[in-house]
Amino acid sequence: MIYRLLLVAFLFYSNFCSAQGNYKVMAIGFYNVENFFDTIHDPNKFDEDFTPNGPYHNNTQVYTEKLHNIATVFEQLGTDKTPDGAALIGMAEVENDRVLKDLVAQPELKSRNYQYAWFYTPDERGISVALLYNPKYLKVLSSRPLHVPLETLGQKRPTRDILYVCGILAGDTVHILVNHWPSKAGGEAASAPGRLCAAGVDKRIIDSLHKINPDTKVLVMGDLNDNPNSEGVLKGLEAKADKKETSLTDIYNPWINIYKKGIGTENFRGEWNLIDQIMLTGSFLKNNNNKWSFYSAEIFNKPFLINKMGKDKGLPHRSYTISQVWDNGYSDHFPVLVYLVDKVNK
Numbered sequence: 001m002i003y004r005l006l007l008v009a010f011l012f013y014s015n016f017c018s019a020q021g022n023y024k025v026m027a028i029g030f031y032n033v034e035n036f037f038d039t040i041h042d043p044n045k046f047d048e049d050f051t052p053n054g055p056y057h058n059n060t061q062v063y064t065e066k067l068h069n070i071a072t073v074f075e076q077l078g079t080d081k082t083p084d085g086a087a088l089i090g091m092a093e094v095e096n097d098r099v100l101k102d103l104v105a106q107p108e109l110k111s112r113n114y115q116y117a118w119f120y121t122p123d124e125r126g127i128s129v130a131l132l133y134n135p136k137y138l139k140v141l142s143s144r145p146l147h148v149p150l151e152t153l154g155q156k157r158p159t160r161d162i163l164y165v166c167g168i169l170a171g172d173t174v175h176i177l178v179n180h181w182p183s184k185a186g187g188e189a190a191s192a193p194g195r196l197c198a199a200g201v202d203k204r205i206i207d208s209l210h211k212i213n214p215d216t217k218v219l220v221m222g223d224l225n226d227n228p229n230s231e232g233v234l235k236g237l238e239a240k241a242d243k244k245e246t247s248l249t250d251i252y253n254p255w256i257n258i259y260k261k262g263i264g265t266e267n268f269r270g271e272w273n274l275i276d277q278i279m280l281t282g283s284f285l286k287n288n289n290n291k292w293s294f295y296s297a298e299i300f301n302k303p304f305l306i307n308k309m310g311k312d313k314g315l316p317h318r319s320y321t322i323s324q325v326w327d328n329g330y331s332d333h334f335p336v337l338v339y340l341v342d343k344v345n346k
Contacts, residue, residue, distance in 0.1 A: 022343065022344060023341040023342060024170075024342045024343075024344055025081050025295070025340070026169075026170065026292060026339065026340040026341075026342070027077065027078025027081060027082050027084075027086045027087060027337055027338075028086060028088045028221075028337065028338050029074075029090070029278075029300070029335050029336065029337045030089065030090040030091070030092075030221040030276055030277075031070075031074075031077075031089060031090070031091055031092075031333065032091075032092040032093055032266075032332075032333040033091055033093055033094065034318060034319050034330075034333065035050060035056075035093055035319060036070065036091075036093055036095060037050035037058055037063075037095040037099070037126075038063060038095060038098050038102075039060060039063050040098075042126055046124050046125050047095065047125060055324050056320060057326065062326045065326075065328055067102055067103055067106055068106060069319075069328070069330050070331075071106035071109050072108055073300075073305070073330055073335060074086065074089060074103075074109055074114075074132070076302065077089065077337065078337055078339075081339055084136070085134075086132075086337070087134050087136075087169070087170070088131060088132070088133050088134075088137070088138060088169075088176065089114075089132040089133075090129065090130075090131055090163075090178040090222060090278075091130045091131070091132065091178075092127070092129050092160075092179075092180040092223040093127045093180070094128055094130045095126050096120075096126070096128075100116045100118055100130055112134050113136075114134055115132070115134075115135055116130055116133070117131045117140060117143040118130040118163070119143075119144070119145040119163065121160055121161060122147075122160070123159060123160045127160065127180070128160055128161070129160055129180050129222065130163065130178070131143075131176060133165075137169060138167045138168070138169050139167050139168045140165060140166070140167040141167050141168065142167075143163065143164060143165040143166070144164050145164070146161055146162040147161055148160070148161065148182075148197055148201055149201075150194055150197060153193050153194060153197060159180075159181075159182045160180040162177055162178065162198065162201055162222075163178040163179075164176070164177055164205065165178070169292065170292065170342070171291060172289065172292045173217065174217045174218070175217065175219070176218075176219045177205065177218065177219070177220045177222075178222055179220070179222025180222055181194070181223070181224045181225045181226060182194035182197075182198065184225055191225075192232065195225060195226050195231075195232040195236070196235070198232070198236075199232040199233070199235075199236025202220055203236060203238070206218050206249075206251065206281065207249075210249040210281075214249050214283075215248065215288050217280070217283045217284055218251075218280070218281040219280055220237065220277075220279040221277065221278040221279070222276070222277070223276050223333065224275050225275050226275060227259055227264075227273055227274055227275060228241075228256040228258075228274055228277060229259065233253060237251050237279070238250065239251045240252055240253065240282075241256035241257055246285055248281075249282060249283075250282045251279050251280070251281055251282070252279060252280050252282055252284070252285055252294070253277065254279075254296075255274055255278075255279075255297065255336075259274040263299060264299075264334075265299055265301075265333050265335075266316070266333045274299075277336065278338045280338065291342055292342045293340060293341060293342070294340060295339040295341040296338070297336070297337065297338045297339070298339075299335075299337075300334060300335040300337055301316075301334045304317075305317055305330055315332075316329075316330070316331060316332050316333060316334055317329040318330070319331065319332075
């Protein structure tokens with residue numbers, strides 16, 4: 001049995017090395033960084049919990065350690081398959097551009113010269129989404145926030161905007177949508193319309209782009225607060241699990257089949273959920289422009305990100321304990337990755 005497992009692992013590694021020999025590899029990641037707040041109170045937001053005098057005691061030492069921990073994750077993200085690490089990293093639960101500026105200046109990341117796209121959030125707590133990008137790979141042409149109109153559902157509390165970025169990704173025009181859909185507060189059934197509303201914003205943008213050019217490449221990533229088999233993903237985005245059934249203008253979701261294996265990025269009450277996802281339009285599969293195409297997807301659940309003991313053994317090593325005590329951790333989510341490949345000699 002052990003011999004068979006070793007043989008399978010060897011063949012997979014050999015095949016990937018062969019692919020690397022003929023192709024360039026690009027890593028694209030997403031990570032919910034769990035309450036990535038600075039220590040300063042924003043008078044327009046309810047962020048007092050994460051100030052030095054708040055219940056989480058987010059002081060300078062805690063903030064410095066949090067910066068180091070997230071930078072450590074981003075330093076290693078994707079380096080198993082490309083020495084440059086992740087070309088793009090979508091982020092959720094980011095308070096502001098101050099934490100992003102401090103993050104990209106960390107020693108672990110400084111040499112990559114990461115830049116970022118971010119906009120002030122309507123979320124009452126002050127958490128938003130962002131996109132880190134390596135300018136070696138991405139030239140940003142435009143970016144803007146997209147409003148999720150929960151008020152049309154009679155909801156008074158706003159949610160996070162969706163971040164839209166358009167750019168040239170290593171010679172390939174790509175559109176990127178970074179999401180953090182509404183939570184399941186109030187129950188899954190009661191909150192589902194909000195996530196379906198957010199999915200509708202994504203879908204309308206994608207459909208409008210495809211009306212102009214069916215070959216348009218779009219990446220949809222985020223903490224969806226929905227599993228891959230949810231209504232928001234399957235009905236709202238009309239995502240497909242099978243490459244063969246994914247047309248040029250469809251959305252392919254590699255996480256649907258991964259989720260069926262019982263693994264996930266976040267664990268709630270003993271149940272694994274795969275709410276962090278990166279999806280791609282069918283143009284990354286059909287690849288009519290003969291540039292970057294989809295290769296594989298994986299959950300980045302390295303041992304250093306996992307609790308080693310106690311009741312949380314095997315779960316993501318989150319920043320704080322249940323008692324709101326700083327645990328020098330990372331996040332209550334695991335990051336996710338997709339890999340794109342491009343022929344070296346065309």
